[in-house]
Amino acid sequence: MKTRITELLGIQYPVIQGGMAWVANAQLAAHVSKAGGLGLIGAANAPAEWVRSQIREAREITDLPVGVNVMLLSEHADEVAQVIIEEKVPVVTTGAGNPAKYMQGWKEANVKVIPVVASVALAKMMQRAGADAVVAEGMESGGHIGEATTMTLVPQVVNAVDIPVIAAGGVGDGRGMAAALMLGADAVQIGTRFVVAKECTVSQEYKNRIIAAKDIDSVITGRKNGHPIRSLRNQMTREYLEMEKNDVPFEEMEHLTLGALRRAVVEGDVKMGTVMAGQIAGLIAKEQTCEEIIQELVAETKEIYQKRAEIIL
Numbered sequence: 001m002k003t004r005i006t007e008l009l010g011i012q013y014p015v016i017q018g019g020m021a022w023v024a025n026a027q028l029a030a031h032v033s034k035a036g037g038l039g040l041i042g043a044a045n046a047p048a049e050w051v052r053s054q055i056r057e058a059r060e061i062t063d064l065p066v067g068v069n070v071m072l073l074s075e076h077a078d079e080v081a082q083v084i085i086e087e088k089v090p091v092v093t094t095g096a097g098n099p100a101k102y103m104q105g106w107k108e109a110n111v112k113v114i115p116v117v118a119s120v121a122l123a124k125m126m127q128r129a130g131a132d133a134v135v136a137e138g139m140e141s142g143g144h145i146g147e148a149t150t151m152t153l154v155p156q157v158v159n160a161v162d163i164p165v166i167a168a169g170g171v172g173d174g175r176g177m178a179a180a181l182m183l184g185a186d187a188v189q190i191g192t193r194f195v196v197a198k199e200c201t202v203s204q205e206y207k208n209r210i211i212a213a214k215d216i217d218s219v220i221t222g223r224k225n226g227h228p229i230r231s232l233r234n235q236m237t238r239e240y241l242e243m244e245k246n247d248v249p250f251e252e253m254e255h256l257t258l259g260a261l262r263r264a265v266v267e268g269d270v271k272m273g274t275v276m277a278g279q280i281a282g283l284i285a286k287e288q289t290c291e292e293i294i295q296e297l298v299a300e301t302k303e304i305y306q307k308r309a310e311i312i313l
Contacts, residue, residue: 001298004164005187008112008132009091010065012036014181015294016135016166018191019043019069019093020143020276022265023202026054028290030061031199035291040067040093048079055087065090067112072097085109093135096144100129114166118146123157123165131163135189138169142192142278145169145220145230151183158184172280174300178308181301190297192278198289203268207287209234209275215282221257225250232275236260 003014015037017029021044029039041054051068058066068089070080073096081102084092092099092106095116099106106113107130115126116135123134136157138150146153150169158165167180168189180188194200196207209232219233221240231237236256243253257274264273288296 001301003181003186005133005166008164009038011038013294013298014166014187015177015297016040016093016168016187016189017194017290018141018168018189019067019095020191020195021045021071022261023195023200024069025201026057026061026066028194028197028200029054029066030058031197031290032194032294033058033064033066034062035289035294037290037294038065038067038091039290040069040091042069042071043074043076043080044071045074045076046080047076048083051080052083052087055083055089067091067093069093069095070099070102071095072099081105084111098125098129099131103130116168117157118148118153120153120156120160123161127161127163133164133166133186134161135166135168136185137189138167139228139230140170140279141168142230142276142281145228150180154180154183154185170278170280172278172283174297174302174304176280177297177301178304192281193284193293194290195277196284196287197293198287202265205268205270206264206273206275209270210277210281210284211286213277213281213284215279218277218279218281225253229274230276230278232270232277232281234271234273234275236272236274 005014013036017032017039019040019042021042024042029041032039043051091112093114112132114133117123136154139145154167164186166187167185171188172193177188217232219237222228224244260274263269264275
């Protein structure tokens with residue numbers, strides 16, 4: 001499959017793995033890249049030296065491109081940005097802020113910069129700042145979300161910018177990938193399905209919760225405080241939503257979620273931890289290797305294009 005993104009990034013398939021905090025480490029990222037997509041190491045709020053170690057570990061697994069996702073609000077963002085230059089990372093995606101302050105340094109180091117955006121205005125701003133592409137992320141995604149859906153956001157961003165657009169949010173199989181490409185995207189970014197990849201090192205309880213999820217299990221917390229997060233419903237989300245309903249001060253609510261993602265990912269606490277997952281979780285039914293996931297996505301996408309061609313008169 002050849003698109004502007006495969007040519008820009010030097011990858012075989014237009015499939016990007018989301019840079020998920022506590023989830024997207026060297027093992028997952030390297031095996032996604034090895035399978036023909038682009039794997040991303042999620043820097044999240046980790047120290048720069050941890051990010052450096054993960055970059056080097058990924059390179060021991062594959063010599064294919066592996067990128068880093070930088071959370072710009074992190075206290076370590078400046079140091080991580082420098083590590084990316086020093087380690088000659090080929091691709092960076094960014095979230096939770098504006099990467100403008102790092103753009104010149106990254107560009108001089110030949111780093112491809114791909115910000116995640118949730119609006120047309122931000123996509124335009126990133127193009128003006130020199131971004132090589134953007135990820136248009138709909139509110140179907142797991143984790144921190146915006147307000148627009150993938151179906152409405154992607155075509156509007158495609159119309160608004162000249163750089164390639166990667167669609168994220170609600171893509172879990174070939175039907176979603178085919179739809180995203182038809183909307184004008186040059187690639188898809190997938191998170192939730194890769195969480196259950198065999199190479200992903202999250203707790204088995206986390207994987208099992210995603211595999212067992214139904215279509216109605218997705219819930220959004222934090223809307224009242226302006227930081228909406230999508231995860232799977234559990235005891236923690238029920239308690240949090242009740243606190244939101246009763247206008248409990250944010251400081252008290254924060255105690256409930258402090259370290260909650262780590263509890264789910266590392267410790268396997270899927271009752272009081274935050275099980276971040278997109279709305280597509282209800283479609284995911286099994287663990288597979290990264291290679292099996294990508295090959296299935298591509299095969300399904302090609303089959304859909306061939307079958308649906310018959311409707312054109």
